[in-house]
Amino acid sequence: MTTKAIFYHAGCPVCVSAENSVANALDPAKYTVESVHLGTDKSRVKEAEAAGVKSLPALVMNGAAFHINFGASIDAVK
């Protein structure tokens, strides 16, 4: 049984680096990671904001938002 983690990004170089290194390094025995490109899937911006995401890339897991470096503000993808 795995827990869901969502990696929100904007397709930016900082985002790609964080996805390749951090998001893809999560233990697959514990987490299933969904990658959401908010630049192309704007319908999910509200959900990301509700989870506490203020900038991208960000990993939402265990009920909290973990912003990883800074690629773009969430306002930039609205």
Add this chain to the structure above:
Amino acid sequence: MTTKAIFYHAGCPVCVSAENSVANALDPAKYTVESVHLGTDKSRVKEAEAAGVKSLPALVMNGAAFHINFGASIDAVK
């Protein structure tokens, strides 16, 4: 064979949260995570700075520094 990842922190609540959620979630089949408290182990501040760490908590892996949220500037632990 695992790769080493180093989680640098300052013992702050933001650091503890990032360690519990993100650092401890890395796949143990791929990464061995070392946790370094720079507030109590100041001898390693230079090594963290050389790896690109500017604030804490930060995860250094695959040759890059990933700052996770913001707990403290690295200058605060010098």
